[in-house]
Amino acid sequence: MKIYTKTGDKGSTSLVGGERTEKYDLRVWAYGTIDEANSSIGVARVYIKENDLSEKVLKIQKILFEVGAELASVGTSHYKARIKDEDITFLEDTIDKLDELKPSQNGFIVPGGTIESAHLDVARTDIRRAERYAAELKNSYEISDNLIKYINRLSDALYAIARYFDYKDIMKKTEENIRRFREDNHEINQFSAQTNSQKVINSQTAEYITQKCIQKSYEIGISMVICISDFNGNIVMLERMDDSLLASIEVAMKKAYTAAALKAPTHELHELSLPSGELYGINNMEKIVTFGGGFPLKIDNKIVGAIGVSGGTVEQDMQISKYGVKVFEEVLENGIR
Structure with a gap:
């Protein structure tokens, strides 16, 4: 059978069942746009290495053939609803599972983070266009609710899948940048964990710093949470003042x-975390913050711990945490009094 039939040489095409219509018919625009999206999804799938996600994307592509066929039969005697409730549920489950794997996203995303997400974003915008055509078709023809729902939900699913690949890429780059950041810092290379009292911060010193910071917080009239950690970030002392926000515990x-x-x-990490910075994407890591209120504690210019303060404005948090550093330095010089 030949690929070319010559039946469309005069600008018409066949719908499902054989009825002919002009190629600029809104139905042709609708199912043709679905075909465009399917092609972009196919390009993305070539680059997807995760078998489970690749299978999900392939399933979407197969269902899109049903979507296209339903759109190509709208307004004919051969029209039938092809999209089932479980097809929509499949998309919703996919969206929910991917959202659990990454932090919530605020603001707009610039497409092109990865090859996979770039092609998926093209497909997403194609689907949005198909949805507009389908919504217009509904004004003139009987169309199943599931068809409209599926097309609408699919753009959300493609967005979720694209953002998953962007997030994975950000995490990979962040881990590489952190490793490079640490390797470039000669203090870290020179410092190794030691157990003698000159290389660690003990609970007595941590408690003393915390109590001094609490006194200072009372002076400025702000209830704070003060956290002292060792050089690995493990908590040595955590104190929450009365009336301080519960959320401040985690932030500190x-x-x-x-x-x-x-x-x-x-x-100091704020600038580094911007798109132009060496640690771009680091603030998406679960335990990392890039705003003021945390300071390392040093002995002989070597990290032995850190202080984190939360509860007030960034400036107030920094004021108390800086004071904690000062108290620690006084302890080193004069001992606890």
Whole structure:
């Protein structure tokens, strides 16, 4: 059978069942756009290495043939609903599972983060266009609700899959940048964990710093959470003042962890975490924060711990955490009094 039939040479084409219509018919625009999206999804699938996700994408492509066929039969005697409830549920389950694997996303995403996500984003916009055509068709023809629902949900699913690949890429780059950041810091290369009292921060010192910070917090009239960690970011002391926000507990812990793990005050990481910075994407990591209130604690210029403070404004958090660093330095010089 020949590929070319010459039946469309005058600008018409066949719908399901054989009825002919002009190639600019809205139904042709609709199912043709679905075909465009399917092709873009196919390109993305070539690059997907995860078998489970590749199978999900392939299933979507197969269902899109049913979508196209239903659109190509709209308004004919051969029209029948082809999209089932379980097809929609499959997309919703896929979206939910992928959302569990990554942090919530705020703001717009610039397409092109990865090869996979770039092609999926093209497909997503194709699907949105197909949805507009389908919505217009509904004004003139009987169309199943499931067809409209599926097309709408598919754009969300493609978005979720694309963002999953972007997130994986960000995490990979972040891990590489953190490793490079640490390797470039000669203090870290020179420092190894030791158990003598000059290389660790003990609970007595941590408690003393914490109590001093609490006194200072009372002076400025802000209830704070103070966290002291060791050089690995493990908690040595955690104190929550009365009336401080419960959410500040986690933030204070993250500030201490970040300052210890990355060997830098947390506010200095903000510029590095911007799109032009060396640690772009790092603020998507679960335990990392890139705003003020965390400082490393040093002995002889070597990291032995960190302090994280949360509860006030960034400036207030930094004020108390800086004071904690000052108290620690006084302890080293004069001992606990």
